[in-house]
Amino acid sequence: MTADDLWVEYAGRTGPGRGKHIVFVTGDDEYRSEEGMPMLAKILAVRHGFRCTVLFAINPENGTIQPNYQRNIPGTDRLNDADLMVLFTRFRQLPDKQMKPIVDFSDSGKPMIGLRTATHPFNYQKDSDSPYAKYTWNSHHPRGGFGQLVFGDTWVSHHGSHGTQSTRGVIEDRFSSHPIVRGCEDIWGPTDVYGIVNLPEDARVLLRGQVLEGMDPSDAPVAGTQNDPMMPLAWTRRYTGAAGITARVFFTTMGASVDLKSAGLRRLLVNACFWALEMEDEMPKRANVDYVGDYTPNFFGFEKHTSGIKPSGHQLDD
Numbered sequence: 001m002t003a004d005d006l007w008v009e010y011a012g013r014t015g016p017g018r019g020k021h022i023v024f025v026t027g028d029d030e031y032r033s034e035e036g037m038p039m040l041a042k043i044l045a046v047r048h049g050f051r052c053t054v055l056f057a058i059n060p061e062n063g064t065i066q067p068n069y070q071r072n073i074p075g076t077d078r079l080n081d082a083d084l085m086v087l088f089t090r091f092r093q094l095p096d097k098q099m100k101p102i103v104d105f106s107d108s109g110k111p112m113i114g115l116r117t118a119t120h121p122f123n124y125q126k127d128s129d130s131p132y133a134k135y136t137w138n139s140h141h142p143r144g145g146f147g148q149l150v151f152g153d154t155w156v157s158h159h160g161s162h163g164t165q166s167t168r169g170v171i172e173d174r175f176s177s178h179p180i181v182r183g184c185e186d187i188w189g190p191t192d193v194y195g196i197v198n199l200p201e202d203a204r205v206l207l208r209g210q211v212l213e214g215m216d217p218s219d220a221p222v223a224g225t226q227n228d229p230m231m232p233l234a235w236t237r238r239y240t241g242a243a244g245i246t247a248r249v250f251f252t253t254m255g256a257s258v259d260l261k262s263a264g265l266r267r268l269l270v271n272a273c274f275w276a277l278e279m280e281d282e283m284p285k286r287a288n289v290d291y292v293g294d295y296t297p298n299f300f301g302f303e304k305h306t307s308g309i310k311p312s313g314h315q316l317d318d
Helices: 033-046 076-081 096-107 145-151 263-276
Strands: 007-010 021-027 051-055 084-089 112-115 167-171 204-211 231-240 246-252
Touching (some): 021 033, 051 076, 076 096, 084 096, 084 263, 096 145, 112 145, 167 263, 246 263
Parallel strands (some): 021 051
Antiparallel strands (some): 007 051
């Protein structure tokens, strides 16, 4: 087994993204980032020209993807030449060697995108002597750890009922012309709305999460205080790290592999990549987000874990 067997890379084809490198860091236990992020990376590579690398939680004993193995994501040094980091992890406690490139990237002034559980991406034991333990999700210094420091909030709650109430994305009127929401008229996913209560003043909420009564896109919104007001669902902000350079940041609390069956959500994320890289002028009027190959994601849940699958099993085909 070689190091390159532990992650996948999709070379950019034709498109405005040629010459730009996006690194996806996955490992979230529940929401199948190991399924959704390779699919999104293929779209960005084939439809838009970006070079994309996807990293996974790997069982070191057999080299297979194991999302609930919380202490190993090989290849984070791929971030050293990346232009954009997309983070979708949950409660990781990575070795210092793997954590350093993530923190270095966040300090560099380069742009970042976070999905769903990246509000609480790291979870260090209280007796940890790692210099990165301060980034744990319930840290006091910085408050809320990496998630709140960089993306704007940490884990708070399930605002919708998990597994029984789904989410519709509602674009904020005052940001209806923002390039990130271009062509995103219809966003729905079966995951529930997260509680978000600590956003900083610089956050710009582009979409809010409308809690629906059930798990079908045709279900009615829940009446009453649960949707009054609606929680932030996607936002932008700026983050200035140790290098003193301000980075563009985008976050959404959606992103499970089954959420990404929504073309509107896929387009939101593709648009966010263009925006984060300051490529708004090159952004398509309506980004092509058609799948590259088949996409049959598993439903979210802790009981299912990918096993026996190596990263090399992710193929790039039209």
